[in-house]
Amino acid sequence: MNTKPIIACENIVKTYHNAGVDTAVLKGVSFSVAAGEFVAIMGPSGSGKSTLMHIIGALDTPSSGTYYLDGSDVSRLTDDELADIRREKIGFVFQAFNLLPRATVLRNVSLPLVYAGVAKEERERIAERALIDSAFPQAFWQHHSNQLSGGMMQRVAIARSLVNDPALILADEPTGNLDTKTGEIVLHTFQSLNTGHGKTVVLITHEPYVAEHADRIIHIRDGAILTDEKNPRRRIARGES
Amino acid sequence: MKTQDLWEETYSAVTVNKVRSGLTMLGIVIGIASVIALVAVGQGAQSSIQANINSLGANLLIVMPGASRSFGSTVNAGRGTAETLTPDDATAIASQVSNVAAVSPEVQTREQVVASGANTNTTIEGVTPAYAQVRNLQIADGVFISSQDVTAANRIAVIGPTVLQDLYGDPNSNASATPADALGQTIRISGQDFTVVGVTVPKGGTGFMNQDNMVFVPLTAAQHYFLGSTSYVTEIDVEASTQAAMTQVQNDITNLLLQRHNIPDPTQADFNILNQADIVSAASSVTGTFTTLLAAIAGISLLVGGIGIMNMMLTTVTERTREIGLRKAIGAKKQDITMQFLAESVMLTFTGGAIGIALGWLAAVAVTALAHITTSVSLSSVLLAFGVSAGIGIIFGYYPARRAAALSPIEALRYE
Numbered sequence: 143m144n145t146k147p148i149i150a151c152e153n154i155v156k157t158y159h160n161a162g163v164d165t166a167v168l169k170g171v172s173f174s175v176a177a178g179e180f181v182a183i184m185g186p187s188g189s190g191k192s193t194l195m196h197i198i199g200a201l202d203t204p205s206s207g208t209y210y211l212d213g214s215d216v217s218r219l220t221d222d223e224l225a226d227i228r229r230e231k232i233g234f235v236f237q238a239f240n241l242l243p244r245a246t247v248l249r250n251v252s253l254p255l256v257y258a259g260v261a262k263e264e265r266e267r268i269a270e271r272a273l274i275d276s277a278f279p280q281a282f283w284q285h286h287s288n289q290l291s292g293g294m295m296q297r298v299a300i301a302r303s304l305v306n307d308p309a310l311i312l313a314d315e316p317t318g319n320l321d322t323k324t325g326e327i328v329l330h331t332f333q334s335l336n337t338g339h340g341k342t343v344v345l346i347t348h349e350p351y352v353a354e355h356a357d358r359i360i361h362i363r364d365g366a367i368l369t370d371e372k373n374p375r376r377r378i379a380r381g382e383s
Numbered sequence: 384m385k386t387q388d389l390w391e392e393t394y395s396a397v398t399v400n401k402v403r404s405g406l407t408m409l410g411i412v413i414g415i416a417s418v419i420a421l422v423a424v425g426q427g428a429q430s431s432i433q434a435n436i437n438s439l440g441a442n443l444l445i446v447m448p449g450a451s452r453s454f455g456s457t458v459n460a461g462r463g464t465a466e467t468l469t470p471d472d473a474t475a476i477a478s479q480v481s482n483v484a485a486v487s488p489e490v491q492t493r494e495q496v497v498a499s500g501a502n503t504n505t506t507i508e509g510v511t512p513a514y515a516q517v518r519n520l521q522i523a524d525g526v527f528i529s530s531q532d533v534t535a536a537n538r539i540a541v542i543g544p545t546v547l548q549d550l551y552g553d554p555n556s557n558a559s560a561t562p563a564d565a566l567g568q569t570i571r572i573s574g575q576d577f578t579v580v581g582v583t584v585p586k587g588g589t590g591f592m593n594q595d596n597m598v599f600v601p602l603t604a605a606q607h608y609f610l611g612s613t614s615y616v617t618e619i620d621v622e623a624s625t626q627a628a629m630t631q632v633q634n635d636i637t638n639l640l641l642q643r644h645n646i647p648d649p650t651q652a653d654f655n656i657l658n659q660a661d662i663v664s665a666a667s668s669v670t671g672t673f674t675t676l677l678a679a680i681a682g683i684s685l686l687v688g689g690i691g692i693m694n695m696m697l698t699t700v701t702e703r704t705r706e707i708g709l710r711k712a713i714g715a716k717k718q719d720i721t722m723q724f725l726a727e728s729v730m731l732t733f734t735g736g737a738i739g740i741a742l743g744w745l746a747a748v749a750v751t752a753l754a755h756i757t758t759s760v761s762l763s764s765v766l767l768a769f770g771v772s773a774g775i776g777i778i779f780g781y782y783p784a785r786r787a788a789a790l791s792p793i794e795a796l797r798y799e
Contacts, residue, residue, distance in 0.1 A: 196793050199712070201712065201792050201793050202793060221716075221717065222716045222717060222718075225711065225714050225715060225716045225717075226714065226716075228711075228712060228713065228714050229713065229714020230714070234712050234713065236709075236712075236796065238705070240705060240706075240708070240709040240712075240796065242706065244395075244399050245395065253710075253713060254713040254714055256384060256385075256388045256392070257384055257710075257713065257714040257715045257716075257719060258714065259384060259385055261385075262387075262388070302713070306713075306714070
C-alpha cells in the first residue's frame with residue numbers, strides 16, 4: 143500500500159461572496175485519506191459537506207488552504223487544469239446517476255476515455271474490463287441506459303468511474319435515489335472494489351446507515367470537522383442473491 | 384478529444400431528437416433552396432436577355448437621327464423624328480470608316496397590309512441586301528431583297544412569320560400557314576400591290592425589337608411609295624468587323640457625321656449612335672439588380688433559418704445542462720464542450736445546406752420545365768450557398784456553444 147496520502151487537505155477555507163455578504167461555508171478543514179481507505183463524510187444539509195466534496199473532487203478550488211490530490215497541489219489551478227486532474231485522478235458517482243439516456247451501457251462507461259483521447263477499440267476494451275470489475279451482467283452491456291433500473295444505472299455509473307483508473311472514487315449520495323435493497327447492492331459494489339481491487343473510496347452521505355459501510359467516518363458540522371474516527375463496527379453489504 | 388469521436392458524439396446528439404433536428408434543418412433547407420432557385424431564375428433571365436440582344440446581330444451599331452430642331456428655336460421634338468440622316472451618309476460610312484463589315488440604311492413606317500381578305504397593321508421596313516447580314520436575318524423560303532430590287536424600286540416584299548400567320552393563317556383552325564401559301568401572292572400595302580418573294584425564319588420575340596412581325600421591302604420602294612421622299616433614312620445599322628473595333632468605329636462615325644452635317648459642337652449632334660455592347664451592359668445591369676434583389680429576399684429566409692438553429696441550440700444547451708455538467712466532471716475542457724455544440728450546429732446547417740442545394744436545383748429544373756423560364760444554376764451560387772450555410776452554423780452555433788462551455792460543472796450537475 144502506498145504510504146503517500148491520496149487526499150491531503152490543510153486548513154481548507156471556502157467563502158462565498160454573495161450580494162456583498164461573505165458566507166464562510168468551510169472554516170478550516172484539515173484531514174488526509176490514505177490509499178486504499180474507504181471513508182464516509184457525513185453531515186446534515188448546510189454542513190458544508192457538498193462544498194467539501196466539490197473541492198475534493200477538483201470541481202472547485204478553496205478560498206485558502208492547500209489541497210494535495212495524489213501528491214499534486216490542485217488548490218490553485220485553472221478550470222481547464224482542474225478538468226485534466228478530474229479526468230486523470232477522479233472517478234465520480236452521483237446521486238442522479240447522470241448517464242447519457244439514449245446511449246448504450248458500453249458507450250456510457252467509455253465516455254471519460256473519449257476526453258482522454260483513447261482510440262475506440264481500446265476504449266471498449268477498458269470499458270468491458272471496468273464492467274467486469276463492477277460485476278455488471280454482460281447481458282445488459284448493449285442496452286440503452288434509460289432501459290435499466292435505478293440500481294443497474296448506478297452500477298453503470300460506478301463502472302464509468304473506474305475506466306480512467308482513478309486514484310480516488312468520489313461518490314456523492316450514491317444511494318440517495320435508490321431503495322434499500324438496490325442501495326445495498328450498490329454499497330456492496332463499492333466495498334468489493336475497495337477490498338477486492340484496493341480502490342480508495344470517499345462516500346458523501348447524510349444517512350448514518352450508509353456511512354456505517356465505510357471503515358472511517360468523518361462528521362462535518364457548520365463547516366468544520368466534528369469527529370474523524372475509525373468505524374469498528376463496519377457493516378458488510380450483501381450483493382445480489 | 385479526437386476529431387472522429389467529436390463527429391460520433393455529434394451524430395448521436397443530432398439523431399437523438401430526429402424530429403426537432405429535422406424541423407430546425409428545414410429552415411436552412413428552405414433558405415438555401417430559395418437562394419439557389421431564385422438566383423438561378425435571375426441568372427437565367429440575364430443570359431436569355433443577352434442572347435436576345437445578341438440575336439439582333441453581331442457587333443451592331445445603330446445610328447439614329449436626333450431630335451428635329453427648327454433654326455433659332457430651343458424647342459425640341461422627340462428624338463428620332465429628325466430627317467437628318469441621308470442615304471449618302473450611309474455610303475460615306477461604308478467608304479470612309481475602317482473596320483466596317485456592312486452598312487444597312489433603313490426607313491421604317493407603319494402601314495396597313497391587306498391580302499386575300501385578311502389585314503394587319505405592321506411595321507414596313509425599307510432595306511438593302513446588307514440588312515440580312517447586319518441583323519442576322521435568315522430566309523426560310525424564297526429569296527431576300529437583292530440590289531437590283533433596290534435599284535429598280537421593285538414592288539416585292541419579304542414577310543416575317545408573324546405577318547405570314549396574320550395574313551394567310553386560318554384563325555378557325557389549328558393548322559398554321561406555310562411559306563408556300565404566301566410566295567408569289569400579292570399583298571396590298573397602303574394601297575400598293577407588292578409580290579411576296581420570301582418568308583424569314585422566326586427569331587423569337589425580342590419584345591420591343593420583334594423582327595418576326597415585319598414586312599421588308601426595297602429601301603427605294605419604301606421611300607417612293609410610303610415616305611414620298613428619297614432624301615432621308617430613319618436608321619443606319621453598321622456592323623463592325625470585330626468586337627474590339629466597335630469603339631473606334633463608333634468614334635469615327637461620330638466624327639464623320641458631325642463633319643458631314645457641319646456641326647462643330649459634338650453636344651449639338653443631330654444623331655445618336657446606339658452601341659450593342661451598351662445595350663447588353665444596360666440590360667445586364669438591370670437583370671443583375673433583379674438577381675441581387677431575389678438573392679436578398681432568399682437571404683432573409685436563410686437568416687431566419689439561422690436564427691432557428693440558434694434557438695434550437697440554446698434550448699438544447701438548457702435541456703442538456705446536466706449532461707454538460709457530467710462531461711465537465713469526467714474531464715471535458717471548455718474547448719471540448721464548445722467544439723461539440725459548434726459541431727452540432729455545423730452538422731445541422733451543412734446537411735440542411737446540402738439538401739437545400741439539391742432541392743433548389745430541382746426547383747430550378749422544374750421552373751424551366753413547367754414555366755418555360757430559362758434558369759441557370761451556377762457553381763458560384765452553389766459554393767456561396769454552401770459557404771453561407773456553414774458560416775451560419777458557426778455564427779449562430781457559437782453563442783450557445785460558448786454558453787454551454789461557460790457553465791460551472793457544480794451548477795450544471797445540480798441543475799434540475
